[in-house]
Amino acid sequence: MNETPTTKFLSLLRNPVSYLGLSVTVLSAGLGIPLMLLDMLSASGNAYLGMMIYMVLPGTGVGGAALAGMGMWWEHYRRTHGGQTLPLPRLDLNDARDRVIAVGALALAVVVAATLSVAGYRAYHFTESVTFCGKLCHEVMKPEHTAYQYSAHARVPCVSCHVGEGAGWFVRSKLSGLYQVYSVTFNKFSRPIKTPVHSLRPAQDTCEKCHWPAKFFGGLQKVFTHRISDEKNSPWQVQMLLKVGGGDPETGAAGGIHWHMNIKNKVYYVSDESREVIPWVRLVGPDGKVTEYTTTEDPPKPEEIAKMPLRLMDCVDCHNRPSHVYKPADRVVDGAFELGQLDPSLPFLKRESVRLLAASYATQTEALAAIRKGLPEFYAKNYPKVLEAKRPAVDAAAETVARLFSSYIFPEMKTDWRVHPNHAGHRDSDGCYRCHDGLHKSADGAVVTKSCDACHSVLAQGPPQDVARARLATQQFKHPVEGVDVVEMKCSMCHNGAPGL
Ligand code: HEC
Ligand code: HEC
Ligand code: HEC
Ligand code: HEC
Ligand code: HEC
Ligand code: HEC
Numbered sequence: 001m002n003e004t005p006t007t008k009f010l011s012l013l014r015n016p017v018s019y020l021g022l023s024v025t026v027l028s029a030g031l032g033i034p035l036m037l038l039d040m041l042s043a044s045g046n047a048y049l050g051m052m053i054y055m056v057l058p059g060t061g062v063g064g065a066a067l068a069g070m071g072m073w074w075e076h077y078r079r080t081h082g083g084q085t086l087p088l089p090r091l092d093l094n095d096a097r098d099r100v101i102a103v104g105a106l107a108l109a110v111v112v113a114a115t116l117s118v119a120g121y122r123a124y125h126f127t128e129s130v131t132f133c134g135k136l137c138h139e140v141m142k143p144e145h146t147a148y149q150y151s152a153h154a155r156v157p158c159v160s161c162h163v164g165e166g167a168g169w170f171v172r173s174k175l176s177g178l179y180q181v182y183s184v185t186f187n188k189f190s191r192p193i194k195t196p197v198h199s200l201r202p203a204q205d206t207c208e209k210c211h212w213p214a215k216f217f218g219g220l221q222k223v224f225t226h227r228i229s230d231e232k233n234s235p236w237q238v239q240m241l242l243k244v245g246g247g248d249p250e251t252g253a254a255g256g257i258h259w260h261m262n263i264k265n266k267v268y269y270v271s272d273e274s275r276e277v278i279p280w281v282r283l284v285g286p287d288g289k290v291t292e293y294t295t296t297e298d299p300p301k302p303e304e305i306a307k308m309p310l311r312l313m314d315c316v317d318c319h320n321r322p323s324h325v326y327k328p329a330d331r332v333v334d335g336a337f338e339l340g341q342l343d344p345s346l347p348f349l350k351r352e353s354v355r356l357l358a359a360s361y362a363t364q365t366e367a368l369a370a371i372r373k374g375l376p377e378f379y380a381k382n383y384p385k386v387l388e389a390k391r392p393a394v395d396a397a398a399e400t401v402a403r404l405f406s407s408y409i410f411p412e413m414k415t416d417w418r419v420h421p422n423h424a425g426h427r428d429s430d431g432c433y434r435c436h437d438g439l440h441k442s443a444d445g446a447v448v449t450k451s452c453d454a455c456h457s458v459l460a461q462g463p464p465q466d467v468a469r470a471r472l473a474t475q476q477f478k479h480p481v482e483g484v485d486v487v488e489m490k491c492s493m494c495h496n497g498a499p500g501l
Pocket of ligand 5: 456
């Protein structure tokens, strides 16, 4: 036989290890290429198939090739130490023994391929599960996983929002997952986990699989029941009609709050890293008319705006907390009163609960101890008679506040409402007021509206017993604390989760 360097090199493949490696590679390609064609031809990408095609099979393929390489290296070593070149195996299908070997090898290959597929599929399933996402790296994901369980989306798997359908995003998520495993293993992750999630998939591919923007229209009546921080924990209710809107241009005008949802209008903006400060907004109307609004409060220069990344507004610019809702301290306490978990006859219970929740702690253990000790202590010092008469109610209240703390506040990960504010509103953080603050103006004098009636109408307000008897009618919002100019002042100046404390 003529020995050229190439044939000599290739002959190194003649060893059992390389044979095994090569067959694994060939099998992977044989399985992967037809599946890939299938995936490319089908309109909706299937993530399960994607896992096989783009992760498992290439993995085994490369593994096989590596094995073949190792075999060659071993063979080279063997030959340079006096070993003989093995002859190629002879296969004669007329020979019964060879036939058995050939059929056996084929069967074995099929079994191996099937096992690999099932294993890959199972591994895939596991990495998609809420257990994997939320519990595996327990300390890191504890805030997200805990708050998730209290949200409207508690039964929506993490991947429905974070990955969605299709192989491309699946691979991206697994690649970023590898980095995450690294950062958790080497303790390199940031506390808190930074938001916004810049790599979040556009909402059209996730949220809109379940929520159909063209189909929400009309209003949503919401009742906010609060407790004032006075001695009596006086209840205070605001009922309002939120003009959610949305709309299908086929059946009517797209309007209301969901007017932004890219059905007819497109809103672009630039912002700081956190998306909390939005100095410039561009509106593209249905007729293509462009209006650009710049803040009049410390306006950026046009060249500065040009340097900032432009973002098209979508669902998560308002619903940035659809699932990990870290509620502010005063809201969770209001909620517990409403559910009857806190006894309103205990003086200043609202104020003291909020104070204990909003204080700063290094660990959850420290916080829970401080709450369980602090609440009875407050009553022992200021209302000893109340404590004597209502010890069980005080202890139960302390337990409730401790539970609220562990559901919404995570000192180890430095995560709470102050770090991750909810943008679907404007009281506890700027939210809508990031643009609708009355200060964003266009060159021809148009202003992004701050009119209180643009987004909602207050229908009734005051103590609940009065609200229950009131006739619902559009009215101006009366702030429960006198002397607060709610039109001029931003709510978030004072409402930081613990106003007045
Ligand atoms: C209904 C959709 C939805 C579901 C379900 C969901 N998330 Fe999220 N998640 C989001 C959105 C939207 C953000 C982005 C917030 C932002 O960019 O400001 C986010 C942010 C995060 C962040 C960044 C830190 C933070 O607290 O905002 C982590 C980590 C996270 N999610 C993990 C999870 C895990 C783990 C699960 C499952 C237990 C899950 N998510 C389920 C929508 C969802
Ligand atoms: C797998 C389906 C599914 C996906 C994906 C999904 N949702 Fe939902 N969402 C639901 C269901 C079901 C409810 C109603 C839950 C209920 O009424 O208890 C809901 C409720 C809501 C609500 C009203 C309740 C609330 O929290 O105030 C909002 C807002 C919402 N979703 C926004 C989003 C956004 C934004 C996304 C994308 C980041 C998203 N959803 C992704 C199924 C989904
Ligand atoms: C301009 C901000 C904004 C945008 C953008 C936005 N929403 Fe909303 N959405 C709201 C507000 C405000 C409400 C009123 C209820 C509330 O405060 O949670 C609401 C209500 C909802 C509800 C509950 C409706 C009901 O009747 O109970 C769903 C579901 C919802 N939005 C989904 C979406 C989805 C999906 C998208 C993206 C396609 C989206 N929203 C885009 C602000 C927005
Ligand atoms: C990134 C900037 C931005 C944010 C954030 C934003 N909007 Fe807007 N919104 C606009 C612009 C621009 C317009 C068009 C100018 C106008 O009508 O004032 C608009 C218009 C509106 C309109 C009037 C629609 C109509 O029929 O004319 C409503 C209602 C509205 N927004 C509600 C909200 C609510 C509620 C939020 C918070 C949950 C919010 N917006 C957050 C930029 C924003
Ligand atoms: C750009 C839209 C928009 C504008 C303008 C706006 N609001 Fe709101 N407002 C909202 C949204 C959204 C919520 C939150 C609804 C929710 O939490 O579900 C809200 C909530 C409220 C609440 C209820 C707070 C609570 O938790 O009890 C009050 C009160 C209120 N707004 C008053 C006002 C007043 C007063 C003005 C005028 C100075 C105003 N709003 C302007 C969108 C708007
Ligand atoms: C100058 C500070 C300040 C401003 C600005 C302000 N508030 Fe308040 N607000 C307070 C204080 C203090 C309380 C009483 C808190 C308590 O008693 O727990 C309060 C109470 C409330 C309550 C009663 C429920 C509760 O938590 O006690 C509502 C609702 C409310 N504010 C809405 C708003 C809205 C909406 C805006 C913006 C349009 C706003 N406030 C602006 C200081 C302010």
